[in-house]
Amino acid sequence: MRETFIDTTTALLDDDPRTAVVLADISVDGFAPAVRRHPDRVVNVGIREQLMLGVAGGLALTGLRPYVHSYAPFLIDRAYEQIKLDLDHQGVGAVLVSIGGSYDASAEGRTHQSPGDVALIDTLNGGWTVHVPGHPDEAAVLLRTAARHDDPVYARLSGRANADAYPDAGTLRVLRRGARATVVAVGPMLDPVLAATRGLDVTVAYTHTPRPFDAAGLRAIAGDRVVLVEPYLAGTSARLVAAALSDVPHRLLSLGVGRAEVRRYGSPADHDRWHGLDPASLRSRIGGFVNG
Amino acid sequence: MTLATTTRPAELMAALYRLTGDEKHAPAALSTLDVLWVLYDRILRVDPARPDDPDRDRFLLSKGHGPAAYYAVLATKGFFPADWLDDLAGPGSRLGHHPDRNLVPGVEISAGSLGHGLGLGVGTALGLRAQGRTAPHVYVLVGDAELDEGSNHEAIAYAGATGLASLTAIVIDNRSATHGWPGGIAARFAVNGWTTAEVDGRDHDDIARGLLTRSPDRPHVVVARVEPKFS
Secondary structure (H helix, E strand, O other), X not given: OHHHHHHHHHHHHHHOOOEEEEEOOOOOHHHHHHHHHOOOOEEEOOOOHHHHHHHHHHHHHOOXXXXXXXXXXXXXXXXXXXXXXXXXXXXXXXXXXXXXXXOOOHHHOHHHOOOOHHHHHOOOOOOOEEEOOOOXXXXXXXXXXXXXXXXXXXXXXXXXXXXXXXXXXXXXEEEEOOOOOEEEEEHHHHHHHHHHXXXXXXXXXXXXXXXXXXXXXXXXXXXXXXXXXXXEEOOOOHHHHHHHOOOOOOEEEEEEEOOOOOOOOOOHHHHHHHOOOOHHHHHHHHHHHXXX | OOOOOOOOOHHHHHHXXXXXXXXXXXXXXXXXXXXXXXXXXXXXXXXXOOOOOOOOOEEEEOOXXXXXXXXXXXXXXXXXXXXXXXXXXXXXXXXXXXXXXXXXXXXXXXXXXXXXXXXXXXXHHHHHHHOOOOOOOEEEEEEXXXXXXXXXXXXXXXXXXXXXXXXEEEEEEOOXXXXXXXXXXXXXXXXXOXXXXXXXOOOHHHHHHHHHOOOOOOOEEEEEEXXXXXX
């Protein structure tokens, strides 16, 4: 999806004079043609993530629409106070676009992983939209849409993708209907969830936009058992499910990345297994919950 | 330290007393007073009737601590009514101990946590340039102790390397940095290609001279020395 981001944003730079891109050395090569055409609107600050966000805040204060990009741990974790103060507290927005997610960079180790990014965004002003596209075609649409307003947006782009794109899944989109539970899959968790629940009598609903969370949509489809499957920290959206169903008796199983640092390298698929997010683990955990 | 060309208007001092009551002014508030007055009285192209004019100069108070002098100057220049000064940090007040741009006309950035203004200033300068607005100049005021924050040095290095000439930093040096700045603060900027001026932060003509001696192709820093905070 990094290529999708580069292509989409490069086209926006050509078409929309408000678009700006702020980089901290990551993905600079991909933006080389854009830099040549728009040297004043593609800014590479070097390996300076605090400045990257400060510059984004300043650009937004002058009326531009900055797209700010790096690996999630550098963009969100490292520059968290700049996001809080240089964007939120100033009352301006930006489009933060990360790659790497929870453990796309599994072989790089913990320093390059950010399972807590969406939870950190959740501590901010509440006006943030969070996109976790499950397919490059979704990412392209979401990134283009973000150019049309000034509100804060976080787009979490993963190297992992589902087979099919559902660009209209900004709210919960039901892909399979069943009676025993409702399984909510976010972004790239959809295909593992579809594989894990094959033959189970459950509803599967998908979204690429967990913030704002589609509370009304969930109320409309949820029975008394809900399973949440997210590609970042387990339970990140649990409070929103609880709020959506606060007056309805229900049980909730929240699945996602565990908090314990595994201290192992390996592949993303290995980490899926270690966090119980591969189809076999998901089937076991969801099946037990549904039948329990 | 000469006070020869320091004339603080009675109106400004009345605003300051109105803000601080009978309490002694915090040193941080007073350390910036003369520089702020010179900026708003002689340098900045800003109009309180049009605080959102896109072609205005931008003044970013990064050192948001002790903003009494800032509020007094803004009120004196007509950015907001003087009676706002009477309830500093009260429950209904727009004026707090750290300024909020969303609450106070003329305040360009919300500040308080140190080390944010220079980065926002770099972005502001870049954003104006990208939109072809060559008239506005961007000024950022920091304190010498605030420079301890590493985020400043990201901005100093970048602005110097790219020759961001529409940016001027003003460092109020009351020697309050815990470990000091060996070799001087100006040298810290000069090594990254900034032009520098060192002025008496109480001498209005000297402050104005330092602000006006910038070059057309490099960012500029004015180090304004005032009496030490701890002496």
